[in-house]
Amino acid sequence: MGYACAINLPRQQAMPELPEVETTRQGLAPHCIGRRVSEVAVHNARLRWPVPESLADTLTGRLIQRIDRRGKYLLLYCEHEANGHVGVLMVHLGMSGSLRLVEPGTDRKTHDHLVFSLSDREDDLDAEPQWELRYHDPRRFGCCLWLELPVEQHPLLVSLGPEPLSEAFDDQHLFRLSRGKSAPIKSFLMDSHVVVGVGNIYANEALFRVGIHPLREAGGISQARYKVLSAAVREILAQAIERGGTTLRDFVNGKGEPGYFQQELSVYGRAGEPCVRCNKPLTEVRLSARSTVFCARCQR
DNA sequence: ACCCCTACCTGCTAGC
DNA sequence: TGCTAGCAGGTAGGGG
16 A cells, blocks of 8 residues: 655645645635625735735725636636626735635734635625635745736736646647757646646656656657656646545635645655655655655656 | 746754 | 754746
8 A cells, every 4th residue: 555645744834736726716616706805904915926005995895706726826806896897816825825714803813914804795895794715825925916807918827838637738738848848857847838737746746656757858758658647647636636625625714634635645755765666765856946756766 | 948046935843 | 942054845037
C-alpha cells in the first residue's frame, strides 16, 4: 500500500492549489449566488496588489450572479441592481489565502483582511446580513481586484494557457508548445502560459506517476509521453477536487483539509524517503528555488 | 524569444 | 527559553 504522506509535510499553511480553489468555488456558490453585498470592509488593502480604494463603493449593493474560476483566480460576477452593469470581483488566494463564510459578528481573526457582508436580495441595504464572506491571507500573496467585462482581456488573464481539466489540454497542445524549448519539463508544466493551475505539488506528483525526470528538456519529450503526462495531470487534479470536495462540502464555517491532504503524495515532501515503487531514496533538487523531488531510478 | 532570477510576505522550524 | 536565520512557494516582471 502507499504512504499517507500528508503527515510528512511540515506544519504550515495549506497552499491553495487548483483543487482547493475549485473546491472553494463550489463551496461558496450555493451560499453566495443571488445574495446582495450589503457591506464591504477592507481592514488591510496591502495584498499583492493594493485592493482598489473604490472597491467598497463599487461593490456595495450588487448581486452576486455567479462564481467562475480561471486557473487559480476566482471570478465573482456582480450585477448592479439599479443600472444592470456587471463587473467581476477577482480573487486569488496566493500562498496562504482562504475564503470562508461565517456568521455575522464572529470574531475577526488576525489576517482577515476583507469582509463582505451578504444579505438576501429582497432585503434593503440596512438589513442584517445573513453571512460574512471573509478573505483571510497571512502572507498576503493573494489579490482582490475589480474587473470590467470582458474579463478575458484583463492583463492577468489574457495570456493564460488552457484549463488542465479541459479538452484543450492534451498531448498535442503540450507537444506543439514545447518544441524548441530547452526549459526543464517541470518548469514548462508549471508555466501558466502552458497550462494553468499546476503548482509545485502536482508537478512533482504527475512527473513521478509517468516516470519523467523533472529536469528533462521539455522540447525533447515525445508526443506519446505528453499524452501520458497530460492524462496524469488531469487525473490527479480531478481526484484531489473530488476528495477535497467531500470534506469541504459544508463550507460554512468549514475547516476541511485541502485536497492534497486527502491524497497520497508519492514524492512531494518525501525527499530521502524510499520511492513507493522501487524503494530507492528519493532525490531532492532546487529548480527555480522550488523543491523538486523525484526518483532517480524510476524517472528518466 | 526564451529562460532564469527576484520580489512580495509571514509562519513555522531548526539551531544556537 | 528565547532569539534568529532559513525555508516554504504562486506569480508577474525584469535582466541576461
